[in-house]
Amino acid sequence: MRRWNPVRRKPPEPAAPPPDARAPLHLVQADTYANWEAIYLHNVDRIYRLMFSKVGNRPDAEDLTAEVFLTALRPLRVSASVGEVRAYLLATARTVLAAHWKRTLGREITVIDLDQMAIGDEPPEETSNSQGRVEQLLAALPERYRRVLELRFLNSCTIRQTAAELGTTIGNVKVIQHRALRLAAELARDDPSLQG
Amino acid sequence: MRGLPRFVETLLSGGRPRPFPADDADAEALRVAIDLRAARPGSDAPHEEFITALHRRLARDLAEPTPSTTPARRRLVLGTAVGALAGAVAGVFTGRATSNDPPTANSGELTPDLGIWHPVVAAADLPEGAVHGFTASGIDGFVTRTNGRLRAVSGVCTHQGCRLTPHPEKGLRCPCHGAHFAPDGTVLYHRLKAPIPALPRLALRQRNGTIEVYIPQA
Missing domain, CATH: 2.102.10.10 (Rieske [2Fe-2S] iron-sulphur domain)
Known part of the structure; x- marks a missing residue:
């Protein structure tokens, strides 16, 4: 399990995306891909991150990413342009995610909004958007609620560690965490700009 | 612990959450929980092993010709869809029935292959x-x-x-x-x-x- 590193508490400003060792190697001539492997290597990172932002856990994100590529690659023409490939993968991802929620919880918890996705090749804007949204949402909560959510969700603290940090009981942390999520959900419902 | 709290705790520990009957309020709370969890610094990068494994799997998958549609093959596939065991058995028998093996009746005893x-x-x-x-x-x-x-x-x-x-x-x-x-x-x-x-x-x-x-x- 990843341990909390205090230095990382505030994520670096979005300025420079981390250099990706894989993608540039396979980049593309004249806006098309050389073969399916190039398509895969150039897009897998983005699709995975997108899925992770929609399901919030690694096992599901990995399964759904695999499903997207297993579904999409065979019918895909290699001659398609980079933009077309990306749009096709995103459309597939949207379908796969919708089916996932339908299968598990019976209702769509999160959706991939194709209109919101920039078609450009910039590194996932979605991530920085959601960072801002989360910060906004947390700021709108009462101090104690905000602290519990920060410690548990962003800083990977256990319930016990959170209780120690806040000088309260484990039971109390559970209660606050539950109420904080409910309250945050209400805030997000009333303010559409906070919604995912 | 059940329902929403259990789902959230699994999200926090990085596991695969189990479905539960969610109502509207649960769905909204889940949306927030997923957003928050996904915002944890550094947690949204795919594992290198996953990328390599999926790469191999795709290579294997794409190397296979598109599934053939000969009757024997199709019936076999249908058979296996019925259920693990039923499928295995049905598949075996339809496979045998439709395969063009030389007739073994002459040898006096049928031996399953x-x-x-x-x-x-x-x-x-x-x-x-x-x-x-x-x-x-x-x-x-x-x-x-x-x-x-x-x-x-x-x-x-x-x-x-x-x-x-x-x-x-x-x-x-x-x-x-x-x-x-x-x-x-x-x-x-x-x-x-x-x-x-x-x-x-x-x-x-x-x-x-x-x-x-x-x-x-x-």
């Missing part, structure tokens, strides 16, 4: 009404004799795969959700929301006083 006849019990040890359980090559089943007729059925509940136990009055009983099956595999009783299929039958024969069951090979 995709499975084995597994001896289960001496015919004399299986009186009328008896139920005899067996396990062979990972297949659980029961051999029964009712009204003089021998039958073999799978011993695994068609609901969630629990092992059935014989019960003097209730036939084959599932310990998990209480379904009962008759010795011929039909469903006698269940209290599940959706109906469950009958137990798949297994092929069997009596040879030299021994009852043998046909076990398809994986």
